[in-house]
Amino acid sequence: MHRRHPLPRLWLMTDERMGDSLWRALERLPRGSGVVFRHYGLRFEERRALFAKVTKVAHRRGLVLVRAGARRLGPGEAGVHGRRSDMLSTWPAHSRREAVAAIRKGADVLFVSPVFPTRSHPGARTLGRVRLGLMIRGLGVPVIALGGMDARRAEGLRALGIYGWAGIDAWT
Secondary structure (H helix, E strand, O other): OOOOOOOOOEEEEOOHOOOOOHHHHHHHHEEEEEEEEOOOOOHHHHHHHHHHHHHHHHHOOOOOEEEOOOOOOOOOOEEEEEEEEEOOEEEEEOHHHHHHHHOOOOOOOOEEEEOOOOOOOOOOOHHHHHHHHHHHHHOOHHHHHHOOOOOOHHHHHHHHHEEEEEOOOOOO
């Protein structure tokens, strides 16, 4: 990995549900935070155009922008989510098995979810504190907790060894 930026502890995961609240969320993020740009449901040209706009805001605000998905969307990427990269490589993990596999593929950071119930995955089985702790113990890479997260919940998980947290609704 060739990282140009310090690794963020706070992250925004984008998606289509956000609508125009995406811009408010980007403005609320503290300088140096990270953004995983997803918006998988958009056609490629729409996705690329939105990525270009997000890139401008991220650059102005000092945010680290990571692209999810296989296709490059344009300049401004600091990394890639869910894929091997010579830049920052972040990976999702929902189980210990997925976490270990991601590390073997070159993950620099793991986004572990869902920790708590979340609107984006209603009814999904959550990890909770105990299963999260067991899952991440000794992994050797920074872990970002995702799923129903906010600053208060993240503080309660620090003792388990999380590096930081990510959210969607927490920033909107």
